[in-house]
Amino acid sequence: GDSVTQMEGPVTLSEEAFLTINCTYTATGYPSLFWYVQYPGEGLQLLLKATKADDKGSNKGFEATYRKETTSFHLEKGSVQVSDSAVYFCALSDRGSGYSTLTFGKGTMLLVSP
């Protein structure tokens, strides 16, 4: 079945540091890939998405490129802020199964200190 693997957290960075959170996936069809962010006590917010190979999703300074050859969708940001502290979830949606549901990774907590 479909699965998503994320690097374990917490990731602890100082403000303005470079961020990478690794994500790899296994899917039977041609998935769309997503990054969601969850702030403390809240639900999930869509951060960015990519729907086909070599697409780059971007939003709020975050970027991720859909790499089909390495089945990866790593999240990057050039300069993190304290307000970026949250849990980040990588997810896929495999329309090849006939339905569109989300399979999530376990999440990676990011802690940014001033």
Next chain:
Amino acid sequence: DAGVTQSPTHLIKTRGQQVTLRCSPKSGHDTVSWYQQALGQGPQFIFQYYEEEERQRGNFPDRFSGHQFPNYSSELNVNALLLGDSALYLCASTYTGTGLYGYTFGSGTRLTVV
């Protein structure tokens, strides 16, 4: 434009009881999915409703059931509650034609079973 609305926000139930959680999808959305997020884990797919029918189901027992109404709102029912059912329950909506492009999530209902 209101997003996905869930009620109640928090709930405490006793083991063996039954609970009903409610979700109003974002305007224009016709598909509702429910996810269970245990503490420190990624969301797990419970089931999805479209046109008032359960379209797909994850690996959850029959104690978990749902319903979708003609106005697209949805309920999640859990019978014979177990301590392990304690979790954040997330509702997500989308328009079936654009399911590839991500879902909108509500803030969730925090269920505690004691």
